[in-house]
Amino acid sequence: MRLAISIAALLILFAGAASAATVVLENGDQVSGDILRTEGKLLVIRNELIGVVRVPLSAVTSIETDGVFTVVLASGDRVTGEVKTDGKGNLKITNDAGTVSAPLADVHGMLPAPRDLAYPEIPVQAPDAVDTAIDEVVEPLWEGQAELGFNWQTGNTERLGLVFGLTLDRETDYTRTGLRLGIIYTEDDKVRSANRQILAVQHDIKFSPKWYFFGLAVLSRDEFKDINFRGAMTPGIGYIVNDDDAWKLRAEAGPTLTYTSWDNADNEWTFELFVAVKAEVQVFDEARLIQNIFWYPSITNSPDGRIVSETVLEQPLSESLFLRISFLVNYDTTVVAPTKETDTNLLVTLAIKF
Numbered sequence: 001m002r003l004a005i006s007i008a009a010l011l012i013l014f015a016g017a018a019s020a021a022t023v024v025l026e027n028g029d030q031v032s033g034d035i036l037r038t039e040g041k042l043l044v045i046r047n048e049l050i051g052v053v054r055v056p057l058s059a060v061t062s063i064e065t066d067g068v069f070t071v072v073l074a075s076g077d078r079v080t081g082e083v084k085t086d087g088k089g090n091l092k093i094t095n096d097a098g099t100v101s102a103p104l105a106d107v108h109g110m111l112p113a114p115r116d117l118a119y120p121e122i123p124v125q126a127p128d129a130v131d132t133a134i135d136e137v138v139e140p141l142w143e144g145q146a147e148l149g150f151n152w153q154t155g156n157t158e159r160l161g162l163v164f165g166l167t168l169d170r171e172t173d174y175t176r177t178g179l180r181l182g183i184i185y186t187e188d189d190k191v192r193s194a195n196r197q198i199l200a201v202q203h204d205i206k207f208s209p210k211w212y213f214f215g216l217a218v219l220s221r222d223e224f225k226d227i228n229f230r231g232a233m234t235p236g237i238g239y240i241v242n243d244d245d246a247w248k249l250r251a252e253a254g255p256t257l258t259y260t261s262w263d264n265a266d267n268e269w270t271f272e273l274f275v276a277v278k279a280e281v282q283v284f285d286e287a288r289l290i291q292n293i294f295w296y297p298s299i300t301n302s303p304d305g306r307i308v309s310e311t312v313l314e315q316p317l318s319e320s321l322f323l324r325i326s327f328l329v330n331y332d333t334t335v336v337a338p339t340k341e342t343d344t345n346l347l348v349t350l351a352i353k354f
Helices: 002-014 127-138
Strands: 020-025 030-039 042-047 051-056 060-073 078-085 090-095 098-103 107-112 143-154 159-171 175-188 191-206 211-222 227-243 247-262 268-284 287-297 305-316 321-332 342-353
Touching: 020 042, 030 051, 030 060, 060 090, 078 098, 143 321, 159 342, 211 247, 227 268, 268 305
Parallel strands: none
Antiparallel strands: 020 030, 020 060, 030 042, 030 107, 042 051, 060 078, 060 107, 078 090, 090 098, 143 159, 143 342, 159 175, 175 191, 191 211, 211 227, 227 247, 247 268, 268 287, 287 305, 305 321, 321 342
16 A cells, blocks of 8 residues: 555656646746646746746746646646646646636646546546645645844843744645744853743634734743743734735734733733734845834733834845844833833844755
8 A cells, every 4th residue: 555655646746757848927938847846836847957947826828738737726626637728827627528727826736647647537546645645745845944143132131142043934825834933142151141032833824815814822031021931822814915026015913812921020911912014025136125013012001012123134145045134123111120121132144044
C-alpha cells in the first residue's frame, strides 16, 4: 500500500515534467518551460535557462501546453485533462467525459497529472493517494523569516542590545495563519538591562475577497516595565483595502480580553478594544516601507490604553537576504510609576526568508 501511495505521489509530481508550455502574461511577456504546479496564487514554471519562475495567476492571459493536468476549481471540484485557454480569460479542461470551462481566476490549483487520470475507462490505482498528493502540492507550505541584529532602546533603559525575530506565514484560498516571535535582550557586566519577549498568533478566515474574521492571541513579558506576563485574546473582523505589489493596506478591529501579571501591583483583568492598521508600500527599487499601528484603548479603566507603532524599511540584499531597519514605539499608560510609559527601540537586523 505504501508503495502504491509513493508511486501515485511521484507520478503526480513528476509525470508532467516533460510537458512544454508557453504562458502569456497580461503585459505581453511570455514565459516558456514546464508547468510544475501552483503555489497559492502563483503559477510555478521551470525554464531551462533562467530556472524556476513564479508568476501571479491573476496576470496570466494565455496558456499553451501539450500536457495533462489536474485542475482544482473554486468549487473544490477536480478536473483532469488536457488544458488550454480560449483567449477570453477562461481555462478549458478536456478529457473523454467532455470539456469543462472555468475562468482563470477560479483556478485554485493546477499540477501535472498521469495521463491515465484523464481517461476514466482506464482504472486508476490508489485514488485516495492521488487526492492526498494533490492536496499536499496544491496547498502552499509555510513561508518564514528569521532575523538577528542590534537594538538601541531608550525609555526605561538606555542600552545597545541584541534582537531576534521569527515570522511564519501560511495562506490558502480560505485561511491565513501568521506567527510572530520577538526577543529583545541586553546584558551589561552580567546585569540585565533589557529583557522583553512577545509572541503573537493570528488566524484569519476569509468570507469574501475583502473581508475576513480573525482570532488573535498575544503573549508578552517586559521585565523593565514590571510586566511578568500579559496575555490578550482578540476576536474581530478585518478589511483589505488593497493588496498588490505596489501597496497593501488593511484594517482590523475587535474586543480584547487582557490579563496582566504585574511585578509591582495586583494582577488584573481588563477589557479593551483592538484597532489595527497595517500598511506596506514599495518606495524605491525593491525596498519596501511597512507601517503597523496597534491601539488598545481600555474600556474598564478608561482613559488608560496602549499603542504600539512599528515602522520598518526593508531592503533586499539578495533573493533571500534582507536588511531591515525598524523603529518601534511602545506607549503604555497602564504601568505603575516610576516605570516610564514610553519605550522606543531602533532595530537594525539581517533577515533571511525561507
